[in-house]
Amino acid sequence: MNIVRRALGAIAFIAVSFAAHAETYPSKQVTIVVPFAPGASNDIFARYLADGLEKIWKQPVIVENKPGAGTAIGSAHVAKSAPDGHTILFTSGSFLTNSASQKNLPFDAKTDLVPVALFAHGQSVIVVGAHVKASTLPELIAEAKSREMFYGTNGVGSMPHFHGELFNTAAGLKLTPVHYKGGAEAFVDIVGGRTDIYIGTVTTVIGGIKGNQLKPIAVVSGRRSTTLPDVATATEGGITGMEEDQKWGVYVPAGTPAASVEALNKAVNQVMSAPGSAEFLEKFGSEFAPMTPEEFKTAVHTELDMWTKLAAERGIAQ
Numbered sequence: 259m260n261i262v263r264r265a266l267g268a269i270a271f272i273a274v275s276f277a278a279h280a281e282t283y284p285s286k287q288v289t290i291v292v293p294f295a296p297g298a299s300n301d302i303f304a305r306y307l308a309d310g311l312e313k314i315w316k317q318p319v320i321v322e323n324k325p326g327a328g329t330a331i332g333s334a335h336v337a338k339s340a341p342d343g344h345t346i347l348f349t350s351g352s353f354l355t356n357s358a359s360q361k362n363l364p365f366d367a368k369t370d371l372v373p374v375a376l377f378a379h380g381q382s383v384i385v386v387g388a389h390v391k392a393s394t395l396p397e398l399i400a401e402a403k404s405r406e407m408f409y410g411t412n413g414v415g416s417m418p419h420f421h422g423e424l425f426n427t428a429a430g431l432k433l434t435p436v437h438y439k440g441g442a443e444a445f446v447d448i449v450g451g452r453t454d455i456y457i458g459t460v461t462t463v464i465g466g467i468k469g470n471q472l473k474p475i476a477v478v479s480g481r482r483s484t485t486l487p488d489v490a491t492a493t494e495g496g497i498t499g500m501e502e503d504q505k506w507g508v509y510v511p512a513g514t515p516a517a518s519v520e521a522l523n524k525a526v527n528q529v530m531s532a533p534g535s536a537e538f539l540e541k542f543g544s545e546f547a548p549m550t551p552e553e554f555k556t557a558v559h560t561e562l563d564m565w566t567k568l569a570a571e572r573g574i575a576q
Contacts, residue, residue, distance in 0.1 A: 283343055283518045287318040290346045290508075293332025293353065295325040299461055299542060303377055303506055304348040306538060310529030321348075328356035328415050328576065330363055337365035339511050343518035347371060347509040352417045354558065358565035359415035359574045367562060371509040373555040374519055375526035379503040380544030381479040382421055383486065385463045385472040389451040395476045395495025398455075402431045409433045409455035410444035415576045417504065418444070420565055421457040421478060423572040428492070428499040448472065459504055460485050460543025479503055485543040502561060506544070507554060523551050 290308050294300045301323060308319040324332035329352055339345035347353075357367035365371065384395070390407075392398035401407070411419035414437050426433050436453050438444045441462050447453045449471045456463065456472075460483055466472035467486070476492040477483050480501040492500040508526055510519065529535065530546040539545050549557065569575065 283515075283521045284315055284317050286344060287320065288315070288344050288346060290319065290321045290348050291332045291336050292321055292323050292348050293325060293329035294323065294349075296323050299459065300348065300350050300506065302542075307348065307377060307508075307526065307529060310532065310535075311525055314525050314528060328360065328413065329353045330356060330360060333357075333367075333371065334364045336509065337370040337511055341511040341513035341515075343510055343514050343522055345511070346374075346522070348377070348506070349509070350417070350506045351504045351561070352412075354562045355417050355420045355565050355569075356415045356576070358420075358562060358569045360576045368559060370512050372512055372514060372519060372551075373558040374508045374510055374551055375523040376547065376549045376554050376557070377506040377508060377526060377530060378539050378542075378544040378546050379505050380459055380461070380539075380542065381477050381481075381483045382417070382457050382459050382504055383463050383467075383477055383483070383489065384425065384455065384457050384475040384492070385448075385467065386455050386475055387448045387451055387453070388471060388473065390454050390473065392475065393473060395490070395492060395497065398475050399429050399431065399497075402429075402433060407431075407433050407455060408436050408453040409457065410448055410453040411435050411437050412441050412444060412458075413437050413439060415574060418457050419574065420568060421500075422455070423568060423574060424500055424502075425455075425457065425497075427568070427572065428497045464543060476500075483543060484540070484545075502564070504544075505557065505561070507558070519551050523554075 290304050292300050292304045304321045308321050312319040324335055329349055336345055336347040392401045409422040422435055444456055448456050463472055467474050474486055474489045476495045477489050478492055478500050527548045
């Protein structure tokens with residue numbers, strides 16, 4: 259009987275401790291680390307989230323930019339931080355593609371960082387320069403098989419690089435990548451006719467499309483974009499295997515208490531479900547769909563496995 263009482267007492271103590279930790283989190287300033295330079299979508303999104311969390315928690319939430327090494331510097335910083343939920347990583351799918359292509363990272367993307375919550379997901383679009391004859395996906399594939407064509411990337415291991423190689427694999431093409439330091443340089447060269455194709459987020463390419471500098475060919479997603487409703491998906495254009503959305507989300511160091519993970523997930527979902535958030539994301543061609551920590555973890559790890567396999571098949575390495 260005493261053993262039973264002690265066991266029940268221990269369970270009660272754990273339950274109370276769990277609840278108490280959830281109630282006291284966060285207990286101090288929270289830092290959101292963005293592994294990109296200020297100004298781009300990751301930075302803008304993180305600052306929107308920080309503002310919302312600060313209002314909920316009544317605790318200061320700051321954004322700290324730690325760019326470099328294709329998201330590795332900022333990601334490693336968070337992975338090695340105290341696992342108390344007060345240092346958070348905010349990043350896009352480029353974190354996954356870089357993790358899939360870098361062989362000597364100072365952290366393990368699967369075991370050292372815990373996926374907590376989805377902030378938003380958005381679509382990428384295959385676009386071509388005005389000098390390219392094709393206006394549809396079948397026409398682009400035919401043109402690419404008739405001559406050498408080049409696609410621009412944001413650098414080796416970036417999402418546009420992986421999407422370009424995914425396109426090569428799905429359509430049986432031999433497009434040649436041209437690597438740049440970022441999307442701005444890639445945009446200049448495709449508009450100038452020095453490259454032919456770019457696969458970037460709706461946010462990245464919408465200005466060029468509206469200015470008639472770029473032609474949208476297909477949406478890389480399982481559904482059409484609300485921002486570009488007249489542009490067919492790659493699947494509608496006859497190509498399968500290009501349905502993966504871009505994901506922006508929140509991660510914490512491994513070992514962070516489950517109560518803090520749940521509390522952070524709940525807070526992110528609350529911010530992104532609030533009035534005005536849908537309109538905010540719509541300006542970036544993105545949208546929100548709430549996920550539990552386990553659902554987000556499954557989605558992240560499934561995508562990481564996919565990119566790791568593609569990196570091995572296509573020889574993508576940094």
